[in-house]
Every structure is written in C-alpha cells, then in structure tokens.
Amino acid sequence: MNVREINAFALPGGPMFINRGMIEKAHNEGEIAGVMAHELSHVALRHGTAQATQATKYEIGEVIGSVVGAIIGGRVGNVVAQGTQFGLGTAFLRFSREYERQADILGTHVMADAGYDPRDMASVFRTIEKESGPGGPQWLSDHPNPGNRYDYINREAQLLRVSNRSHDTAQFQSVQIRLRSMSPAPTTEQATRNGAGRNTSTRGTSGRPALGRPELPSSRWATFDEGSLFRISVPSNWRELPGNNAVTFAPEGAYGSMGQESVFTHGVEAGVARNETHDLRTATDELISSLSQSNPRLSRPSGYDRVSLGRSSSLRTVLSNVSDATGEEERVEVYTTLLRDGSLFYLFGVAPRGEFNDYEPIFRRV
Missing domain, CATH: 3.40.1000.10 (Mog1/PsbP, alpha/beta/alpha sandwich)
Incomplete structure (x- = not known):
C-alpha cells in the first residue's frame, strides 16, 4: 500500500498488505520476511476469525461483513472498507497478547523453513519502534507486545535449523532504491482524503458534504x-x-x-x-x-x-x-x-x- 506509515496486516483467508513505509525502512529482506511470517501466522492460526466469533455477543444489529469485529457498535459493517467519522474501525484491529505470542512463535518456524534467520523478526520490532516517530508505532498498537518478545523470539530461533539460508538480495535492494526515488508516500490520512475526494456525489463545491442547518433538539x-x-x-x-x-x-x-x-x-x-x-x-x-x-x-x-x-x-x-x-x-x-x-x-x-x-x-x- 502506497502509504508512509510503518504497518502491515493480513485478513482472514490470507490477503496480506504491507505499507510502502515498512519496505523503505526495513534494514534487510529478513525483516520484511519477519513481518510477513508474523501476519501469515495470524491467518494460519485463524486469529481474525476467532475474534469475529468472539465479537458476536456485542452486535447491536446484523453483521454485514465484519473482518475482525474488534470495535463493535451499531450495525457492524466492513471495518476495513468503511469507517465512521472518528475512524475507530482499523484503529481497533488489534490482536490479543496471547495471539501475538502464538504468531511470533509460529512465525519463527515459517521464517526458518523459508531460509530466513528468525532473529530478523525480533530485529524488525526494534526497527518499527525506532522509525515510527513520536506518534507511536501503529503496527505495535495493533500487535501489542506480549512481554519479553525479543527474548523469547531469539530463544526460539536458537532451537531452529535454517537450511538454504537467504540473505539480503539484490532484488530487494533494488525495490528499496526504486521506492526511495519516488515522490514521498502520503500518510494514511492524506491517502484517505484523496480517495474520498474522488467521490463528490454528496458534496458541495468545497469537497465537503452539502449539509443544511440542523434543527434545534426537540424537547x-x-x-x-x-x-x-x-x-x-x-x-x-x-x-x-x-x-x-x-x-x-x-x-x-x-x-x-x-x-x-x-x-x-x-x-x-x-x-x-x-x-x-x-x-x-x-x-x-x-x-x-x-x-x-x-x-x-x-x-x-x-x-x-x-x-x-x-x-x-x-x-x-x-x-x-x-x-x-x-x-x-x-x-x-x-x-x-x-x-x-x-x-x-x-x-x-x-x-x-x-x-x-x-x-x-x-x-x-x-
């Protein structure tokens, strides 16, 4: 996704999305592999589906198509495709700390099987923390630290055998060079506003909705x-x-x-x-x-x-x-x-x- 923030997410069933900011800031190909292995593990362990199931007890109306249902209220819709005024949908697509630990552990095995050093998964968490700036890392907000994350990932990595070890490839470096030579990626907010700007059917000439004068509250x-x-x-x-x-x-x-x-x-x-x-x-x-x-x-x-x-x-x-x-x-x-x-x-x-x-x-x- 052509946005600046360091973030990635996967949906139930397997579709995976990685922000351009994540690719640009990664120190090596293994760090991107670590993020992908972690997200893939959430899918394989059906964490998103489990959260959607747990969410049904909060439903106020009919479930139309909730992806993970982590923020519930009103008539639940597609929390990725649409949002409310305050943008709570994607902000609350966060996994529990137990799910995070499970995805970390399985992710190290996925990396080792693919020929990547599992310790790069621990490394990418530090990269995310360092590069996310004063606003706080969105990815770590959605994927909270279960506690001692770096230690248990590195311990698990020591138990694994990495065959046909992959290194930082020229192809990955060329991708980073190409992205960094392009115009800076917009923030998520800027991309959202630009996308919304293409739909003007309900707006006035300012690009905002053509609202009337609200009635005073009834007694x-x-x-x-x-x-x-x-x-x-x-x-x-x-x-x-x-x-x-x-x-x-x-x-x-x-x-x-x-x-x-x-x-x-x-x-x-x-x-x-x-x-x-x-x-x-x-x-x-x-x-x-x-x-x-x-x-x-x-x-x-x-x-x-x-x-x-x-x-x-x-x-x-x-x-x-x-x-x-x-x-x-x-x-x-x-x-x-x-x-x-x-x-x-x-x-x-x-x-x-x-x-x-x-x-x-x-x-x-x-």
Whole structure:
C-alpha cells in the first residue's frame, strides 16, 4: 500500500498488505520476511476469525461483513472498507497478547523453513519502534507486545535449523532504491482524503458534504434499544443512523458522507470496544489514542472528570477537533464506562465550538 506509515496486516483467508513505509525502512529482506511470517501466522492460526466469533455477543444489529469485529457498535459493517467519522474501525484491529505470542512463535518456524534467520523478526520490532516517530508505532498498537518478545523470539530461533539460508538480495535492494526515488508516500490520512475526494456525489463545491442547518433538539425524547446491549434516549427529532462500528443519532441537516466515511456535525455516537486492560482510565486513554491516529487535529485530554453513567462509574472529558464535514473547530465530549464483562462502552457528543454550550446539557442527559 502506497502509504508512509510503518504497518502491515493480513485478513482472514490470507490477503496480506504491507505499507510502502515498512519496505523503505526495513534494514534487510529478513525483516520484511519477519513481518510477513508474523501476519501469515495470524491467518494460519485463524486469529481474525476467532475474534469475529468472539465479537458476536456485542452486535447491536446484523453483521454485514465484519473482518475482525474488534470495535463493535451499531450495525457492524466492513471495518476495513468503511469507517465512521472518528475512524475507530482499523484503529481497533488489534490482536490479543496471547495471539501475538502464538504468531511470533509460529512465525519463527515459517521464517526458518523459508531460509530466513528468525532473529530478523525480533530485529524488525526494534526497527518499527525506532522509525515510527513520536506518534507511536501503529503496527505495535495493533500487535501489542506480549512481554519479553525479543527474548523469547531469539530463544526460539536458537532451537531452529535454517537450511538454504537467504540473505539480503539484490532484488530487494533494488525495490528499496526504486521506492526511495519516488515522490514521498502520503500518510494514511492524506491517502484517505484523496480517495474520498474522488467521490463528490454528496458534496458541495468545497469537497465537503452539502449539509443544511440542523434543527434545534426537540424537547420530546425517544428511546432506542440497541440489541440487548444498551438502551439510549435522545431528542425525538434525531435520527438513528446505521453505521459500521457505532450507532449514531443526529438531526436532519447534521449528517452526510465523504466518500465511504459517514460524518456528522451535531449529535452523539455510541458503541463498545474490546478492552484488555480492565482499567477504565487506561482503556479510555487507548480509545482516545486510537481516535487521534485517524484525527490528528484531535486534542489530547488534560484530565478526566468522574461522573455517573447509568448506575456505573464513568469518565468524562472534552476534546477539540476540526470537523471533516465543515473544516471548522468542534468539541467532542467523551463518556466511557466499563461493562460487566470488562468491555469499554463509549459515547461521543459532537457539536461546533460555538454551539457546544447549548448542546452540552443534551449530551449529559443522553
């Protein structure tokens, strides 16, 4: 994929994708082989399929085509092909630490069988950490370190016999030279915006969706049941919008689409994310970090307020962002709480900066 970030992923069934940034930054061919062996091992061990199966208990609507279903809410769709306004889909395509360890171990055997030094797999993890910059390595976010990763990979490598050992080939070096001589690869955000820019059927002349003036929130409220997961009440003139990774409620004139991405300017979005930390603060930090990867102009919270959500303790914070739909500054009010199984429930309230004080009481009531 012609994007700058150091990343790679494989889908259930075998399709594998490697970013140009990964190829350009690899120190040798073995490091690329290590990434590919790791991803191939996830496929062979059916980790993506297992996560999709585990995700079904969170479904709010019909599963249309979820790839791994790691971030669940609303009517789950294809989390790779489409995304919501906050881009949670791919940000939460992360494997558990146990799955990571399994893929590491099997990957070393795949490398040895193919004639590559399995220690290059340990080496590539260090390359990713070093080259990913201050924003943090996306690949290691999706593939968390199980602990002592470098040590157990190197121990496993010592037990393996590598026959017909492959070295850094001239073909691989020529590929790197060719890529580095090309125009710099765009970031994922830039590539997404450029791709969305080709679809202008629902946009105004600025390239943004042609939205109207939203109605003020009704004083009457309507209640919606989202499967067996949660019940939510919103102003009666807000529409329930089918989304891929979350359920969204917004008034007429406040929502539209940019390419394959749904956007809204006023309203709320709710969903459930898998949580491995079982700590509300840490899980919320990870959620917001994932949001910021797809929304680089999203501010980080200076702190959280402890509030009550239903009968559960929850966290609240307010972030600033620049709306994709309008290009103007907006406020995003975030609520999070842990469900009984440890999963993270989240709710985002969105309004333009100049209207946030009018909408904030609505978000609190929701």
